[in-house]
Amino acid sequence: xxxxxxxxxxxxxxxxxxxxVTNWSISSSMSxxxxxxxxxxDETFVNGIRSTTGSCRLFYYDDTxxxxxxxxxxxxxxxxxxxxxxxxxxxxxxxxxxxxFRLQVVEGDTTREIEVDALITSASMAMAVGExxxxxxxxxxxxxxxxxxx
Amino acid sequence: xxxxxxxxxxxxxxxxGEPIQVTLQADDVNADQRRFSVDFxxxxxxxxxxxxxxxxxxxxxxxDGETDLELVDGVTDTDVTRWVHVDQTGGIRLFTSYxxxxxxxxxxxxxxxxxxxxxxxxxDVVNANYNCVAQMRSWEITTQRETVDLSILxxxxxxxxxxxxxxxxxxxxAIWDYKYTPCIDQFVDDAELANYFSQLVxxxxxxxxxxxxxxxxxxxxxxxxxxxxxxxxxxxMNFSPGQVIDSTIQFITTGQVWLKQGEPPSFxxxxxxxxxxxxxxxxxxxxxxELEFTE
Numbered sequence: 001x002x003x004x005x006x007x008x009x010x011x012x013x014x015x016x017x018x019x020x021v022t023n024w025s026i027s028s029s030m031s032x033x034x035x036x037x038x039x040x041x042d043e044t045f046v047n048g049i050r051s052t053t054g055s056c057r058l059f060y061y062d063d064t065x066x067x068x069x070x071x072x073x074x075x076x077x078x079x080x081x082x083x084x085x086x087x088x089x090x091x092x093x094x095x096x097x098x099x100x101f102r103l104q105v106v107e108g109d110t111t112r113e114i115e116v117d118a119l120i121t122s123a124s125m126a127m128a129v130g131e132x133x134x135x136x137x138x139x140x141x142x143x144x145x146x147x148x149x150x
Numbered sequence: 151x152x153x154x155x156x157x158x159x160x161x162x163x164x165x166x167g168e169p170i171q172v173t174l175q176a177d178d179v180n181a182d183q184r185r186f187s188v189d190f191x192x193x194x195x196x197x198x199x200x201x202x203x204x205x206x207x208x209x210x211x212x213x214d215g216e217t218d219l220e221l222v223d224g225v226t227d228t229d230v231t232r233w234v235h236v237d238q239t240g241g242i243r244l245f246t247s248y249x250x251x252x253x254x255x256x257x258x259x260x261x262x263x264x265x266x267x268x269x270x271x272x273x274d275v276v277n278a279n280y281n282c283v284a285q286m287r288s289w290e291i292t293t294q295r296e297t298v299d300l301s302i303l304x305x306x307x308x309x310x311x312x313x314x315x316x317x318x319x320x321x322x323x324a325i326w327d328y329k330y331t332p333c334i335d336q337f338v339d340d341a342e343l344a345n346y347f348s349q350l351v352x353x354x355x356x357x358x359x360x361x362x363x364x365x366x367x368x369x370x371x372x373x374x375x376x377x378x379x380x381x382x383x384x385x386x387m388n389f390s391p392g393q394v395i396d397s398t399i400q401f402i403t404t405g406q407v408w409l410k411q412g413e414p415p416s417f418x419x420x421x422x423x424x425x426x427x428x429x430x431x432x433x434x435x436x437x438x439x440e441l442e443f444t445e
Contacts, residue, residue, distance in 0.1 A: 006301070006302075006303050006304075006305075007303075007304060007305060007306050008304070009303035009304060010303055010304050011303065019302075020302050021302055021303045022301070022302055022303070023303070024303070059300070059302070106304070129315065130296055130298065130314060130315045131298060132298050132300065132311055
Protein backbone atom coordinates (compact mmCIF):
# COMPACT_ATOMS: atom_id res chain seq x y z
CA UNK A 1 0.00 0.00 0.00
CA UNK A 2 1.33 3.41 -0.92
CA UNK A 3 0.29 6.72 0.43
CA UNK A 4 0.83 9.98 -1.38
CA UNK A 5 1.44 13.45 -0.05
CA UNK A 6 2.51 16.85 -1.27
CA UNK A 7 5.90 15.41 -2.16
CA UNK A 8 4.19 13.56 -4.98
CA UNK A 9 2.17 16.50 -6.25
CA UNK A 10 2.77 18.44 -9.43
CA UNK A 11 0.84 20.88 -11.55
CA UNK A 12 1.30 21.49 -15.25
CA UNK A 13 -0.02 24.55 -17.00
CA UNK A 14 -0.45 24.18 -20.77
CA UNK A 15 2.04 21.33 -20.73
CA UNK A 16 4.70 23.10 -18.67
CA UNK A 17 5.42 22.16 -15.07
CA UNK A 18 4.46 25.03 -12.85
CA UNK A 19 6.96 26.42 -10.35
CA UNK A 20 6.42 27.01 -6.65
CA VAL A 21 3.00 25.46 -6.31
CA THR A 22 1.96 25.00 -2.69
CA ASN A 23 -1.30 23.17 -3.32
CA TRP A 24 -3.89 22.23 -5.89
CA SER A 25 -7.37 20.86 -5.49
CA ILE A 26 -10.14 19.66 -7.74
CA SER A 27 -13.74 19.03 -6.91
CA SER A 28 -16.33 17.34 -9.10
CA SER A 29 -20.02 17.36 -8.34
CA MET A 30 -23.21 16.22 -9.96
CA SER A 31 -26.76 17.42 -9.38
CA UNK A 32 -29.11 14.43 -9.47
CA UNK A 33 -32.44 14.82 -11.25
CA UNK A 34 -35.47 13.65 -9.33
CA UNK A 35 -37.66 11.02 -10.97
CA UNK A 36 -40.00 10.48 -8.05
CA UNK A 37 -43.66 10.10 -9.10
CA UNK A 38 -47.05 9.67 -7.49
CA UNK A 39 -47.46 6.54 -5.45
CA UNK A 40 -43.69 6.18 -4.98
CA UNK A 41 -42.61 5.67 -1.42
CA ASP A 42 -38.98 6.67 -1.89
CA GLU A 43 -37.26 9.33 -3.89
CA THR A 44 -35.58 8.18 -7.06
CA PHE A 45 -32.99 9.95 -9.21
CA VAL A 46 -31.10 9.78 -12.44
CA ASN A 47 -27.74 11.32 -13.07
CA GLY A 48 -27.72 15.01 -13.86
CA ILE A 49 -25.08 17.39 -15.08
CA ARG A 50 -21.55 17.16 -13.74
CA SER A 51 -19.61 20.21 -12.75
CA THR A 52 -15.94 20.32 -11.89
CA THR A 53 -14.07 23.17 -10.26
CA GLY A 54 -10.63 23.47 -8.81
CA SER A 55 -8.09 25.78 -7.26
CA CYS A 56 -4.39 26.14 -6.73
CA ARG A 57 -1.99 28.37 -4.85
CA LEU A 58 1.39 29.44 -6.22
CA PHE A 59 4.10 31.61 -4.74
CA TYR A 60 4.81 34.67 -6.83
CA TYR A 61 8.34 33.70 -7.79
CA ASP A 62 10.64 35.28 -10.30
CA ASP A 63 14.11 34.04 -11.09
CA THR A 64 15.34 35.27 -14.45
CA UNK A 65 18.49 33.19 -14.15
CA UNK A 66 16.49 29.97 -14.09
CA UNK A 67 14.73 29.49 -17.42
CA UNK A 68 13.02 26.30 -16.25
CA UNK A 69 11.40 27.91 -13.25
CA UNK A 70 9.12 30.45 -14.78
CA UNK A 71 6.77 32.66 -12.82
CA UNK A 72 3.70 30.43 -13.03
CA UNK A 73 1.65 32.72 -10.83
CA UNK A 74 2.14 35.45 -13.41
CA UNK A 75 1.23 33.04 -16.21
CA UNK A 76 -2.16 32.30 -14.68
CA UNK A 77 -2.90 35.86 -13.67
CA UNK A 78 -2.13 37.03 -17.19
CA UNK A 79 -4.73 34.63 -18.55
CA UNK A 80 -7.48 36.42 -16.65
CA UNK A 81 -6.34 39.99 -16.29
CA UNK A 82 -5.95 41.84 -19.59
CA UNK A 83 -4.99 45.41 -20.32
CA UNK A 84 -7.18 47.69 -22.37
CA UNK A 85 -7.05 47.18 -26.10
CA UNK A 86 -6.92 50.96 -26.49
CA UNK A 87 -6.13 53.42 -23.79
CA UNK A 88 -9.18 55.52 -24.55
CA UNK A 89 -11.58 52.57 -24.30
CA UNK A 90 -11.75 51.50 -20.67
CA UNK A 91 -14.43 48.90 -21.35
CA UNK A 92 -12.63 46.96 -24.07
CA UNK A 93 -9.84 44.47 -23.46
CA UNK A 94 -8.80 41.07 -24.72
CA UNK A 95 -10.89 38.07 -23.68
CA UNK A 96 -9.61 35.80 -20.91
CA UNK A 97 -7.66 32.78 -22.09
CA UNK A 98 -8.48 29.16 -21.46
CA UNK A 99 -5.88 27.01 -19.82
CA UNK A 100 -5.08 23.32 -19.70
CA PHE A 101 -4.24 21.94 -16.29
CA ARG A 102 -2.68 18.63 -15.52
CA LEU A 103 -3.11 17.81 -11.86
CA GLN A 104 -0.57 15.11 -11.28
CA VAL A 105 0.47 12.56 -8.69
CA VAL A 106 4.05 11.54 -9.47
CA GLU A 107 5.75 8.42 -8.20
CA GLY A 108 9.10 7.79 -9.82
CA ASP A 109 8.48 7.28 -13.52
CA THR A 110 4.78 6.74 -13.01
CA THR A 111 2.51 9.74 -13.37
CA ARG A 112 -1.18 9.69 -12.53
CA GLU A 113 -3.09 12.71 -13.62
CA ILE A 114 -6.30 14.49 -14.43
CA GLU A 115 -6.09 16.72 -17.46
CA VAL A 116 -8.75 19.37 -17.84
CA ASP A 117 -9.46 22.41 -19.96
CA ALA A 118 -10.41 25.20 -17.64
CA LEU A 119 -11.49 28.81 -17.39
CA ILE A 120 -9.85 30.91 -14.73
CA THR A 121 -12.68 32.26 -12.58
CA SER A 122 -10.65 34.13 -10.02
CA ALA A 123 -7.08 35.15 -9.41
CA SER A 124 -6.20 36.94 -6.23
CA MET A 125 -3.01 38.09 -4.61
CA ALA A 126 -2.58 39.60 -1.19
CA MET A 127 0.53 41.23 0.21
CA ALA A 128 0.77 40.94 3.98
CA VAL A 129 3.39 41.44 6.66
CA GLY A 130 5.11 38.19 7.51
CA GLU A 131 3.77 36.31 4.51
CA UNK A 132 5.19 35.43 1.12
CA UNK A 133 3.35 36.90 -1.84
CA UNK A 134 1.27 34.19 -3.44
CA UNK A 135 -1.54 33.88 -5.95
CA UNK A 136 -4.76 32.02 -5.26
CA UNK A 137 -6.29 30.75 -8.47
CA UNK A 138 -9.75 29.24 -8.90
CA UNK A 139 -10.91 27.62 -12.10
CA UNK A 140 -14.00 26.11 -13.68
CA UNK A 141 -13.43 23.00 -15.76
CA UNK A 142 -14.84 23.30 -19.26
CA UNK A 143 -16.48 19.99 -20.18
CA UNK A 144 -15.25 16.59 -19.16
CA UNK A 145 -11.57 15.97 -18.40
CA UNK A 146 -9.37 15.05 -21.34
CA UNK A 147 -7.48 12.49 -19.31
CA UNK A 148 -8.21 10.71 -16.06
CA UNK A 149 -5.54 8.19 -15.12
CA UNK A 150 -5.65 8.00 -11.36
CA UNK B 151 34.94 28.17 28.50
CA UNK B 152 33.19 29.88 31.38
CA UNK B 153 29.99 29.18 33.17
CA UNK B 154 27.83 32.08 34.24
CA UNK B 155 25.29 32.10 37.01
CA UNK B 156 22.06 33.97 37.08
CA UNK B 157 23.16 36.05 40.03
CA UNK B 158 24.06 39.03 37.86
CA UNK B 159 20.74 39.02 36.06
CA UNK B 160 18.79 42.17 36.68
CA UNK B 161 16.27 44.41 35.01
CA UNK B 162 16.21 48.14 34.72
CA UNK B 163 13.15 49.84 33.33
CA UNK B 164 12.39 53.31 32.13
CA UNK B 165 8.84 54.48 32.46
CA UNK B 166 7.17 55.57 29.27
CA GLY B 167 3.81 56.82 28.11
CA GLU B 168 1.87 58.57 25.40
CA PRO B 169 1.17 62.33 25.25
CA ILE B 170 -2.33 63.36 26.32
CA GLN B 171 -3.87 66.72 25.47
CA VAL B 172 -6.15 68.02 28.21
CA THR B 173 -7.50 71.24 29.66
CA LEU B 174 -5.94 72.46 32.88
CA GLN B 175 -8.67 74.45 34.56
CA ALA B 176 -7.56 77.34 36.72
CA ASP B 177 -9.99 76.31 39.50
CA ASP B 178 -8.37 72.89 39.71
CA VAL B 179 -5.04 74.29 40.89
CA ASN B 180 -4.80 74.72 44.65
CA ALA B 181 -1.63 76.72 45.21
CA ASP B 182 -1.97 76.58 49.00
CA GLN B 183 -2.05 72.80 49.04
CA ARG B 184 0.49 72.59 46.16
CA ARG B 185 -1.93 70.26 44.50
CA PHE B 186 -3.87 70.22 41.25
CA SER B 187 -6.02 67.86 39.23
CA VAL B 188 -6.78 67.33 35.57
CA ASP B 189 -9.84 65.77 33.99
CA PHE B 190 -8.16 63.31 31.63
CA UNK B 191 -11.46 62.06 30.27
CA UNK B 192 -13.98 64.93 30.12
CA UNK B 193 -16.38 63.02 27.86
CA UNK B 194 -16.84 60.27 30.46
CA UNK B 195 -19.20 61.07 33.32
CA UNK B 196 -17.90 58.59 35.84
CA UNK B 197 -14.49 58.95 37.39
CA UNK B 198 -11.56 56.91 36.15
CA UNK B 199 -8.15 56.37 37.72
CA UNK B 200 -5.46 58.84 36.76
CA UNK B 201 -3.29 57.73 33.83
CA UNK B 202 -0.31 58.97 35.80
CA UNK B 203 1.39 56.76 38.35
CA UNK B 204 3.23 58.02 41.39
CA UNK B 205 6.90 58.27 40.50
CA UNK B 206 6.34 59.13 36.84
CA UNK B 207 8.53 61.90 35.49
CA UNK B 208 6.03 63.97 33.57
CA UNK B 209 6.35 66.84 31.17
CA UNK B 210 3.55 69.38 31.28
CA UNK B 211 3.63 71.69 28.28
CA UNK B 212 1.35 74.17 26.59
CA UNK B 213 -0.26 72.48 23.61
CA ASP B 214 0.48 75.31 21.20
CA GLY B 215 4.16 75.29 22.20
CA GLU B 216 4.23 79.08 22.44
CA THR B 217 2.25 80.11 25.47
CA ASP B 218 4.06 80.00 28.80
CA LEU B 219 2.70 77.37 31.12
CA GLU B 220 1.25 78.80 34.32
CA LEU B 221 1.57 76.04 36.86
CA VAL B 222 4.89 75.91 38.71
CA ASP B 223 5.98 78.89 40.76
CA GLY B 224 9.08 80.54 39.33
CA VAL B 225 8.96 78.75 35.98
CA THR B 226 8.26 80.90 32.96
CA ASP B 227 8.53 78.49 30.10
CA THR B 228 6.25 76.58 27.77
CA ASP B 229 6.92 73.32 29.60
CA VAL B 230 8.02 71.96 32.92
CA THR B 231 9.14 68.45 33.86
CA ARG B 232 8.73 67.08 37.36
CA TRP B 233 8.03 63.84 39.18
CA VAL B 234 4.42 63.35 40.23
CA HIS B 235 2.70 61.93 43.25
CA VAL B 236 -0.89 60.95 42.56
CA ASP B 237 -3.19 60.56 45.55
CA GLN B 238 -6.20 58.30 45.76
CA THR B 239 -8.55 61.01 44.48
CA GLY B 240 -6.41 61.73 41.43
CA GLY B 241 -4.85 64.88 42.87
CA ILE B 242 -1.34 65.58 41.63
CA ARG B 243 1.63 67.05 43.45
CA LEU B 244 4.93 67.75 41.74
CA PHE B 245 8.36 66.94 43.13
CA THR B 246 11.94 67.45 42.12
CA SER B 247 13.01 63.82 42.55
CA TYR B 248 11.65 60.32 42.19
CA UNK B 249 12.20 59.52 45.85
CA UNK B 250 10.39 62.65 47.00
CA UNK B 251 7.50 61.90 44.66
CA UNK B 252 7.10 58.39 46.03
CA UNK B 253 7.10 59.75 49.58
CA UNK B 254 4.60 62.47 48.68
CA UNK B 255 3.33 65.08 51.11
CA UNK B 256 2.72 68.80 50.87
CA UNK B 257 5.91 70.13 52.42
CA UNK B 258 8.33 68.74 49.85
CA UNK B 259 6.04 69.38 46.90
CA UNK B 260 6.85 72.02 44.32
CA UNK B 261 5.07 75.30 44.88
CA UNK B 262 2.36 76.09 42.35
CA UNK B 263 0.77 79.26 41.02
CA UNK B 264 -2.89 79.67 40.26
CA UNK B 265 -3.30 80.10 36.49
CA UNK B 266 -5.01 83.25 35.27
CA UNK B 267 -7.13 81.21 32.87
CA UNK B 268 -7.80 77.69 31.69
CA UNK B 269 -4.91 76.27 29.64
CA UNK B 270 -4.68 73.63 26.94
CA UNK B 271 -1.78 71.46 27.98
CA UNK B 272 -0.07 68.25 26.91
CA UNK B 273 0.83 65.72 29.58
CA ASP B 274 3.50 63.18 28.73
CA VAL B 275 5.49 60.65 30.75
CA VAL B 276 9.09 61.35 29.77
CA ASN B 277 11.23 59.53 32.28
CA ALA B 278 14.89 59.78 31.40
CA ASN B 279 16.34 57.51 34.04
CA TYR B 280 16.29 53.75 34.42
CA ASN B 281 15.27 52.23 37.73
CA CYS B 282 16.16 48.72 38.83
CA VAL B 283 13.34 46.31 39.47
CA ALA B 284 13.65 45.26 43.11
CA GLN B 285 12.64 42.11 44.97
CA MET B 286 12.98 40.08 41.81
CA ARG B 287 13.21 36.29 42.02
CA SER B 288 13.66 35.48 38.34
CA TRP B 289 13.02 36.73 34.87
CA GLU B 290 13.13 35.36 31.39
CA ILE B 291 13.04 36.78 27.92
CA THR B 292 12.47 34.91 24.70
CA THR B 293 13.24 36.29 21.28
CA GLN B 294 11.81 34.59 18.27
CA ARG B 295 11.68 34.86 14.53
CA GLU B 296 8.62 33.88 12.61
CA THR B 297 9.09 31.43 9.79
CA VAL B 298 7.20 31.40 6.55
CA ASP B 299 6.64 28.00 5.02
CA LEU B 300 7.98 27.88 1.46
CA SER B 301 7.42 24.17 0.90
CA ILE B 302 6.01 23.38 -2.49
CA LEU B 303 4.63 20.34 -4.22
CA UNK B 304 7.20 17.71 -5.14
CA UNK B 305 9.65 18.46 -2.34
CA UNK B 306 10.60 16.09 0.43
CA UNK B 307 12.12 18.57 2.86
CA UNK B 308 10.25 21.48 4.33
CA UNK B 309 11.69 24.86 3.43
CA UNK B 310 11.27 28.15 5.23
CA UNK B 311 11.80 31.80 4.41
CA UNK B 312 14.51 33.17 6.70
CA UNK B 313 13.44 36.81 6.83
CA UNK B 314 10.37 36.47 9.03
CA UNK B 315 9.34 39.02 11.62
CA UNK B 316 11.21 39.24 14.93
CA UNK B 317 9.46 39.51 18.25
CA UNK B 318 10.06 38.85 21.89
CA UNK B 319 8.27 38.12 25.10
CA UNK B 320 9.09 37.35 28.66
CA UNK B 321 8.10 37.33 32.27
CA UNK B 322 9.30 38.65 35.60
CA UNK B 323 8.71 37.00 38.92
CA ALA B 324 9.10 39.30 41.89
CA ILE B 325 8.08 39.48 45.51
CA TRP B 326 5.21 41.92 45.66
CA ASP B 327 5.90 45.23 47.35
CA TYR B 328 4.46 48.67 46.93
CA LYS B 329 6.53 51.05 49.03
CA TYR B 330 10.14 51.65 49.93
CA THR B 331 10.71 51.50 53.68
CA PRO B 332 13.86 53.30 54.89
CA CYS B 333 16.21 51.37 57.18
CA ILE B 334 14.41 48.11 56.42
CA ASP B 335 14.58 47.54 52.72
CA GLN B 336 17.82 46.43 51.15
CA PHE B 337 17.09 48.06 47.85
CA VAL B 338 17.46 51.76 47.21
CA ASP B 339 14.61 54.21 47.16
CA ASP B 340 14.68 54.71 43.40
CA ALA B 341 13.89 51.06 42.68
CA GLU B 342 10.78 49.97 40.86
CA LEU B 343 8.57 47.60 42.79
CA ALA B 344 6.23 44.92 41.56
CA ASN B 345 3.21 47.04 42.32
CA TYR B 346 4.24 49.45 39.59
CA PHE B 347 3.53 46.79 36.99
CA SER B 348 0.16 46.11 38.60
CA GLN B 349 -0.66 49.79 38.12
CA LEU B 350 0.90 49.89 34.68
CA VAL B 351 -1.18 47.11 33.17
CA UNK B 352 -4.46 48.80 34.16
CA UNK B 353 -3.38 52.36 33.35
CA UNK B 354 -5.75 53.97 30.90
CA UNK B 355 -4.88 56.32 28.01
CA UNK B 356 -1.13 56.28 28.72
CA UNK B 357 -0.87 52.57 27.91
CA UNK B 358 1.39 50.01 29.57
CA UNK B 359 4.63 50.56 27.73
CA UNK B 360 8.06 50.63 29.34
CA UNK B 361 11.62 50.47 28.13
CA UNK B 362 13.57 47.58 29.57
CA UNK B 363 17.25 46.74 29.92
CA UNK B 364 17.57 43.07 30.79
CA UNK B 365 21.05 42.37 32.10
CA UNK B 366 22.33 38.90 31.32
CA UNK B 367 25.84 39.37 32.67
CA UNK B 368 27.54 42.25 34.38
CA UNK B 369 30.85 42.99 36.02
CA UNK B 370 32.67 46.25 36.66
CA UNK B 371 33.93 46.60 33.12
CA UNK B 372 31.50 44.87 30.85
CA UNK B 373 27.91 43.82 30.61
CA UNK B 374 25.65 41.98 28.23
CA UNK B 375 22.05 43.03 28.12
CA UNK B 376 18.92 43.05 26.05
CA UNK B 377 17.33 46.40 25.42
CA UNK B 378 13.85 46.85 24.01
CA UNK B 379 10.53 48.61 24.37
CA UNK B 380 8.04 46.41 26.15
CA UNK B 381 4.33 46.32 26.74
CA UNK B 382 3.11 44.85 29.99
CA UNK B 383 0.33 42.42 29.09
CA UNK B 384 -0.56 40.73 32.33
CA UNK B 385 0.24 40.74 36.01
CA UNK B 386 -0.70 37.83 38.21
CA MET B 387 -0.49 37.70 41.98
CA ASN B 388 -0.33 34.53 43.99
CA PHE B 389 -1.64 34.24 47.55
CA SER B 390 -0.91 31.17 49.65
CA PRO B 391 -0.91 30.72 53.44
CA GLY B 392 2.57 31.07 54.83
CA GLN B 393 4.01 32.18 51.50
CA VAL B 394 5.13 35.61 50.41
CA ILE B 395 3.00 37.28 47.79
CA ASP B 396 4.45 36.65 44.37
CA SER B 397 3.82 38.84 41.38
CA THR B 398 4.25 37.41 37.90
CA ILE B 399 4.54 40.01 35.18
CA GLN B 400 4.16 39.05 31.53
CA PHE B 401 5.32 41.34 28.76
CA ILE B 402 5.89 41.40 25.03
CA THR B 403 8.41 43.45 23.11
CA THR B 404 7.53 46.06 20.55
CA GLY B 405 9.91 47.36 17.93
CA GLN B 406 13.58 46.51 17.76
CA VAL B 407 15.23 44.14 20.19
CA TRP B 408 18.90 44.86 20.89
CA LEU B 409 21.42 42.51 22.47
CA LYS B 410 24.17 44.86 23.56
CA GLN B 411 27.61 44.33 24.99
CA GLY B 412 29.83 46.92 26.60
CA GLU B 413 29.58 49.35 29.47
CA PRO B 414 26.72 48.44 31.77
CA PRO B 415 23.69 50.68 31.35
CA SER B 416 24.02 51.83 34.96
CA PHE B 417 27.23 53.61 34.00
CA UNK B 418 25.59 55.64 31.29
CA UNK B 419 25.24 59.32 31.88
CA UNK B 420 21.66 59.97 32.81
CA UNK B 421 19.55 62.81 34.06
CA UNK B 422 19.11 61.25 37.43
CA UNK B 423 19.64 63.32 40.48
CA UNK B 424 18.17 60.51 42.55
CA UNK B 425 21.39 58.58 42.24
CA UNK B 426 24.30 59.34 44.49
CA UNK B 427 26.72 59.71 41.61
CA UNK B 428 28.40 62.70 40.15
CA UNK B 429 27.45 62.15 36.53
CA UNK B 430 24.40 64.43 36.61
CA UNK B 431 25.15 66.79 33.79
CA UNK B 432 22.82 66.23 30.91
CA UNK B 433 19.26 67.51 30.67
CA UNK B 434 18.19 64.56 28.70
CA UNK B 435 14.93 64.63 26.80
CA UNK B 436 13.53 61.65 24.98
CA UNK B 437 15.53 61.15 21.84
CA UNK B 438 18.68 62.74 23.20
CA UNK B 439 21.90 60.78 22.99
CA GLU B 440 23.26 58.90 25.95
CA LEU B 441 26.86 59.64 26.91
CA GLU B 442 29.09 57.16 28.62
CA PHE B 443 30.33 57.99 32.06
CA THR B 444 34.09 58.04 32.46
CA GLU B 445 35.80 58.24 35.77
